[in-house]
Amino acid sequence: MTGSILERVLTLFAFAVLLVFLGVLIAYVPRVDLGGVILATVLLAGYDLFLHHPPK
Numbered sequence: 001m002t003g004s005i006l007e008r009v010l011t012l013f014a015f016a017v018l019l020v021f022l023g024v025l026i027a028y029v030p031r032v033d034l035g036g037v038i039l040a041t042v043l044l045a046g047y048d049l050f051l052h053h054p055p056k
Contacts, residue, residue, distance in 0.1 A: 015049055018042075 022038045
């Protein structure tokens with residue numbers, strides 16, 4: 001694997017782990033305000049990972 005592919009795979013794995021953790025959290029603590037915070041967290045992390053391109 002090249003560095004770019006490995007970096008992408010590890011990034012997707014880390015995002016999946018974050019989603020699983022937050023899913024377990026919302027499953028055991030089902031509150032509306034916590035759901036809003038989790039939604040904001042997922043949206044910000046997703047934007048940073050998939051849409052934001054750092055300057056070169």
